[in-house]
Amino acid sequence: MSTPPRISCVILCHNYGRYLDQAIRSCLEQEPGNFVLHEIVVIDDGSTDETEEVCRRHEGNVKVIRRSQQGFGQSLTDAFLFSTGDWVAPLDADDWFHPSKLRTCAEAMTGETLFIEHWENVVDSHGNPKLKDPHPGGNTSTLVVHRGTALSLLPVSNEISFHALREANRGVVLPDPLIFYRVHPHSMTDRSTPGVSQDYRAEVCLGLSDRLRAMHGNPPPWATTRQLRRISQHFRALASGHRVESALQRNQRLSAVILIPRMLIATLRARDPIAPWLRSLSSAIAGRPLVRLATGQGEQAQS
Structure with a gap:
């Protein structure tokens, strides 16, 4: 039998301490499958809220990289530079994984696949459903990327860079909603100002x-x-x-x-x-x- 893929869950956090505990627990509480949860890494990008305290509560289960704020692009780049698994599952700290996320994605890690994308459940700031039906993914938390391959695309400013692997026919898109994508007033992406x-x-x-x-x-x-x-x-x-x-x-x-x-x-x-x-x-x-x-x-x- 082939060796199960080692997956690094890397949580990107800047002042999302109020959501971070749920994000970490969603990584720890994954259903078993043909994969190894290699590590959970939290990249604390200069947070000034309760992020450090939340990380301390999970000491022993997570590796924390704490530094001055360098922005989302650098945090996403570091998610691949500082992790050591075969695959990287990045997670924005205001989102959380479905319990079957890693098990389902591991089943798709076959052949020449280097990029996995899946659908999402869209929720509001309190975690309540915002859309009735699952929504196509594409954002950070809906991706799982082969780490060695991703290094050839670094540095990145956004997760869109990894979509090049899908366009090269090296990716799969799963219709399963495997994350809860939180939309709230403090989201990093401004979707209210025209343009x-x-x-x-x-x-x-x-x-x-x-x-x-x-x-x-x-x-x-x-x-x-x-x-x-x-x-x-x-x-x-x-x-x-x-x-x-x-x-x-x-x-x-x-x-x-x-x-x-x-x-x-x-x-x-x-x-x-x-x-x-x-x-x-x-x-x-x-x-x-x-x-x-x-x-x-x-x-x-x-x-």
């Missing part, structure tokens, strides 16, 4: 596109040069889509229309499905954004 979240995502996608293009001459083991070219254009198309959405949220309809050809060119070069471009085109013509603000979730999957 802010979309502009941020556009910058991340453009940065990733440039990074993948720079890897053309010396491709990593998980992709060929041809794949990297296509994936680079895929994230360029996504960036244009986010820019269109940002312009519409800011009532800048003309700017949105001007961006539509750029999105189409990147879509064709990436050989992506045309449907997302058609939705953005229709939205730009109508002058109506695709994403609802202040709900935490949009009508269109943008990751």
